[in-house]
Amino acid sequence: MNAAPGRFAVTLRDLERRFGDFVAVNRISLDVRQGEIFGFLGPNGAGKSTTIRMLCGLLEPSGGQGTVAGLDIRTQREEIKRSIGYMSQKFSLYDDLTVEENIDFFSGIYRVSKEKKAERKTWVLDMAHLQEHRRTLTGLLPGGWKQRLSLGCALLHEPRVLFLDEPTSGVDPLSRRSFWDLIYQLAGEGVTVFVTTHYMEEAEYCDRLGLIYRGELVALGTPGEMKGGLMTDQVLRVSCDRSHEALGVAATVDGVRDAALFGRDIHLMTEDAEALAPRLRQALEAAGFQVGAVERITPSLEDVFVSLIEARDRADGAQKEFKA
């Protein structure tokens, strides 16, 4: 291991996981600094959950190495479990226990010391705004509340590294927002947060991002770096009427790599936006569309990821298309 484990909460070198012939995670290497919010992005089935499960000691790697909180993910799985918190996309507390009983159970399992137990419980109840609902059956709570309680239970033992596997899927935007406020607060206290998501606006909240696609790490950097340097394509925004129909026409114009609908606008990927703009306007007007603005824009993260993934697909060739 060449990275000093002291400075990094997570280090991965050529981490690999196969299920039979299928390579779910293909030689991933990355480092996550302590206190960082690291976002792990990728479409469903890309290998996000498989990676996070290997980091939490739930799944054995097929190859490569890794450390979490300075502990080896192959040989020190049980030690790792003591120093991490984990919360998955699926709500996984006991529905038939009350809020308080769930907290007591997990603080017992994590052996939170007697003196700290009451204090941690109060902290979780306050954090999750569940003081008045401590005796409510957990199964009766709304989704966002359950999510906060899950997070609280994962934090009872004050872990140094927190793994969140799509923590906000199925949660309303307001709850998602307050959930992220909590994540910021934790990171401020020095907790490393490793989070997977497929919400692009959540990706913007992260300090650094890794994009995983078909088991491979496609890109790594801060959101700013991603939007600036990583993309070779330029993005052209076109507003016109009947954009849904216009999309088909625009995609066939020479020089257009990819076309996608963004609300009522069309976003086009191209190597040279300046050259394409007049030709595109012409083509669309010739087809009878009323064209408004055609302008080059700073790509959003979503543009970046779509472009990176398309580029990877082109590189891999069409024969692997079905394998995602």
Place this chain on the structure above:
Amino acid sequence: MFERLYHMLVKEFIQVLRNPRMRAVLFVMPVAQIIIIGYAVNTDVRHVPMAVYDLDRTPATRDLIARFEGSGCFDVVRRITSEPGIQKVLDSGEAKAVLRLNRGFAEALSGGGTAQAQFLLDGSDSNTASVALTYAARISGDFNRSLLEQRFARSAGVRLDAEPVTLATRAWFNANLDSRNYFVPGVLAMLVAVLSIILSSMSIVREREVGTMEQIMVTPIGRLEFILGKTIPFAVIGFADVALIALITVFWFKVPMLGFPPVLFLGTGLYLLSTLGVGLFISTVSSTQQQAMMTAFFFMLPAFMLSGFVYPIANMPKVVQLLTYLNPLRYYLVIIRGVFLKGLGLEVLWPQMLALTALGTLMLLLAAGRFRKTMG
């Protein structure tokens, strides 16, 4: 170790006892079942419905019929008056036996000769038929003896009262040969097996299905802590149920309790070790609750059949007999019947206790070994 185990136990007990339906399954159902099944399990053959086709209609035939009726084994439900009537009552099941006495029955007897009586049986229920046949043979034997006595007395003027050999029978342990005394303790063993195997086979796989397992697996809880946490609550509930059912067996069904109850409780503990071990093993190899339920049933049916609960193990083919040595129910039945009916203690039952200990430990270790804190 103990702190985590303690919290596992608290959680398991809350989960099991909070649900009212679960409470009913655990404590009401066994009571209802022992009462219902307790009345049903009875292989005693009494009051066999019988029809009579008496063509002679003499004091001699009436005497014989009266002996059948007076025995308590047969109830004369119909007097047949024509030949096809015999077929009819047997077909319809109205009678299980028909006694046919031909014309000339009394004449043959008074002439000192042999009279024929025909006894027809519905053999489809072979057990009842063979018992009924034994009763019928005894009744006709008694009838013969009294006839012979009369003849001797008449011809020789001598009273014949001593038989060369008399068999003095006395059934030990179950003086009235009451089959209920034999079967009700067996029902107890079965109910406990059903309860403990089904509950434990659902326990781990349920957590896997609802997703709480994943959360448990990222905690530092030990395998043994988890398995014990799953076993102990069901063991405690199993004991409570055995106590409850045993009380009903003794006070409601009046099955004698000749032995020392703690011996029964020791046996129960060892028995629960193996049934819970089997259940947990099923739970660790199943991926859905439905699968676990099916597997549990596939285990239980042969376990009941090959336990000696109804069909004696001694009558089974050798290979099948060997198979029964792996069946915990087999040993527990010996223990429970031994303690209830024979008053046996450890000095006799230790081999069964030992076998249950070995089976139980093996199954629990197997379950703990199968249980991994990793997925995939």
